[in-house]
Amino acid sequence: MKAVVMAGGEGTRLRPMTANQPKPLLPLVNRPIMEHVLRLLKRHGFTETVVTVQFLAALIRNYFGDGEELGMALSYATEDVPLGTAGSVKNAQEALRDDRFLVISGDALTDIDLTDMVRAHERNGALVTIGLKRVPDPLEFGIIIVDDEGRVQRFLEKPTWGQVFSDTVNTGIYVMEPEVLDHVAAGEPVDWSGDVFPELVARGAPIYGYIADCYWEDVGTHDSYLKAQADMLSGLVDVDLGGFELSPGVRVAEGAEVDAEAVLKGPLYVGDYAKVEAGVELREFTVLGSNVVVKEGAFLHRAIVHDNVFVGPSATLRGCVIGKNTDIMAGARVEEGVVVGDECVIEAEAYLSNQVKVYPFKTVEAGAVVNTSVIWESRGQRTLFGPRGVSGLVNVEITPELAVRLASAYATTLTKGSTVTTGRDASRAATTLKRAVISALTSSAINVRDLEACPLPMARHETAREECAGGIYIRTTPGDPQGVDMLFMDADGADLSQAAQRKLERVFGRQEYRRAFPGEIAELTYPARTVGTYTHELLRDVDMSGVREAGLKIVLDCAGGTTSLVLPTLLGRVGVEVLTRNNALDEANPTETLAERMRDLQRLGELVSSARAAFGVRFDPVGERISLVDENGELIGDGRALLVMLDLVAAERRGGRVALPVTTTRVAEQVCRFHGVQVEWTSTAQDVLTRAAAQPGVIFAGDGRGGFIMPEFSTTVDGIAAFVRLVGLVARTRLTLSQIDRRIPEAHLLSRSVPTPWAAKGGVMRHVVEAAGDRTIDTTDGVRVVEDDGRWVLVLPDPAQPVTRLWAEGPDADSTQALLEEWAAVVERAGT
Secondary structure, eight states, X not given: OEEEEEEOOOOGGGTTTTSSSOGGGSEETTEEHHHHHHHHHHHTTOOEEEEEEOTTHHHHHHHHTTSGGGTOEEEEEEOSSOOHHHHHHHTTGGGTSSSOEEEEETTEEEOOOHHHHHHHHHHHXXXXXXXXXXXXXOTTSOEEEEOTTSBEEEXXXXXXXXXXXXXXXXXXXEEXXXXXXXXSOTTSOOOIIIIIHHHHHHTXXXXXXXXXXXXXXXXXXXXXHHHHHHHHHTTOSOOOOOSEEEETTEEEOTTOEEOTTSEEOSSEEEOTTOEEOTTOEEOTTOEEOTTOEEOTTOEEESOEEOTTOEEOTTOEEXXXXXXXXOEEOTTOEEOTTOEEOTTOEEOTTOEEOTTOEEOTTOEEOTTOEEOSOBOOOOOOOOOOEETTEEEEEBTTTBOHHHHHHHHHHHHHTSOTXXXXXXXXXXXXXXXXXXXHHHHHHHTXXXXXXXXXXXXXHHHHHHHHHTTOSEEEEEEEOTTOTTEEEEEEEOTTSSBOOHHHHHHHHHHHXXXXXXXXXXXXXXXXXXXXSHHHHHHHHHHHHSOOTTHHHHTOEEEEEOTTSGGGGTHHHHHHHHOOEEEEESOSOOSSOOSOOHHHHHHHHHHHHHHHHHHTOSEEEEEOTTSSOEEEEOTTSOEXXXXXXXXXXXXXXXXXXXXXXXXXXXXXXXXXXXXXHHTTOEEEEEOSOHHHHHHHHTSTTEEEEEOSSSOEEOTTTOSSOOHHHHHHHHHHHHHHHOOOHHXXXXXXXXXXXXXXXXXXXXXXXXXXXXXXXXXXTTSEEEOSSSEEEEOTTSOEEEEEEOSSSSEEEEEEEOSSHHHHHHHHHHHHHHHHHHTO
């Protein structure tokens, strides 16, 4: 049974708290209101949930993602315009047509027994069961009257006192049969209590009420926001507050520091890594968010302080709400009913009078007496992660200031005292930005192992080998000498998962940076012998038998990149004759254009042919990807190179599995089947491919773009390891690369990009599924449609650009081109 969480409201009565964030994300004792709702759903077995969003929808999607962190499966139904309580659920009808479902508001605090409510619904044979609660003041709610059997008799939305005929109000929690959505008009604003339910009652439909003996608070005003937190601290609502009890009623979360000389009178809550100094007095119903600092002499009573707030010496806060990343300076006074928005500065000795509202990003000058509200001005924000990490123009989009904030956000997602590996390519821009990153990490209580200039695969290997919490590598954007990429890695040296990226983006977007206190500044070290360790473990783990006996001659091109720092140590132990070019760091040209790359590959082919070498390899400037040239000096394209490597590995291993992205030609399946190897298809995301390569039984992975994974050594893309593995395979098979290439069937795989507006991408994919009809479809990544004759097309929205990408494959070039054109036309029609 699914649940629907309605999270589309603007929460205008709660401004300025909701001026720059949706109401469901407002924290109640340091967790968003909607997170408390989701935890309640999970407790009652509702793990598959649809969230309806409209106002600032991206913030909600970014915060909760797919629900993995909560152990739930979340999907989203987005409204282009507000559709009302019933219209928003109708908008999600596609996911709800199979079974009864539960609807609950994402911005109310409750501990209602949902399991018992569903039982009552089943027992009554109801079409709709409405959750009801008796309240002393029903004016702000829809009131409902039921008969002795619980059947609803009458509705009235938000009555005047003269219209009040009951104290039983609608909580906005419903159990519904799917056919009720047939009574809701699509694409129009429709309300349950005002439109749908009265009509159903008039028709005699079985609409029942469930009067709940529970806690329920509609957090719609500043007073109710404060009350809900006080009730939680008092134990009036059954929710998990986290932390531990330092003394009766005084709860302290992980990493918080509370001086023994501070006075704490509960119930109250001190958040993660908050610091409360000596002489501070915290009184009843005070909540401190994460990373809050309260200096000596400050007094707080019934104050709700959000994350990353600084409260200066002798400041006084009473019955107020302070938004995140705000500074309350020495001696400032904030009185009852005041709400201060995010990222404000209340300077020394300023006085905010009762009920004043200060909107986000404002400064109240020192000594000012404020009796009227200070209104908010807007501010924008851009998406961080793309297919190459965080990318942009040097000193335009990617500045040292941005690098510091990004590294601070990354550090905030890690535990204090963790270690992070840093590395860079040969460029001066990367050198400068890495220094900024190191400063931010160490000042956030994160130790740094700096590898300086090194190949990207070596940085990944060191991150995983040394049990670091993660890593940051900075390189010039491939093909763009004016651009730079900041790559963030997890503890295995792989790119951050989508969930980890969203977490970092949340911290960065909200500027919730953790502050290290004096004495917590971390260490910077420069590990020794990393090149020797890398090459030793590589040659230990990769089979090199038969190499010396084969007497191979190889030509290598280091592209002026960091691979040249490793190859001298490595080649001396491999046992092959090598001719190298571009084997010195080139700070002035840290990347290459496509024309330069093709020119150098042509030169490499000439050297291979004239030297009668076995093959040639060209590394990219950071050693992550390779290009191959056969013994005749002919370039082997990236797609064919993947098949050649796959054939060599599969022929030697004769069993196991290989991981390949869904964009790979299905000739790969023929190669694997011939050698008794299975294919595991993955999405095109790099982190998904690396996770698949790390699974037991996987012997090889490749992305079709010159990136290869050798799981016996590393579960990340490594051009150096791929080269070493190739040397061993060629030496033992005694076949040339052209011979191996010729024995593999020809592939007819074509691709194309179709411009698609961002807003149309979802509609495009829906039209693709509809156009597929009865044909087989695969949704591993995008939508792959398989024709009856075996031809297939893959339609995949680009995550970083307003385009839709298509791949098609067939038995010959003409039929493949026809298939590609057919589906490109479908995408073009849907995107207009």
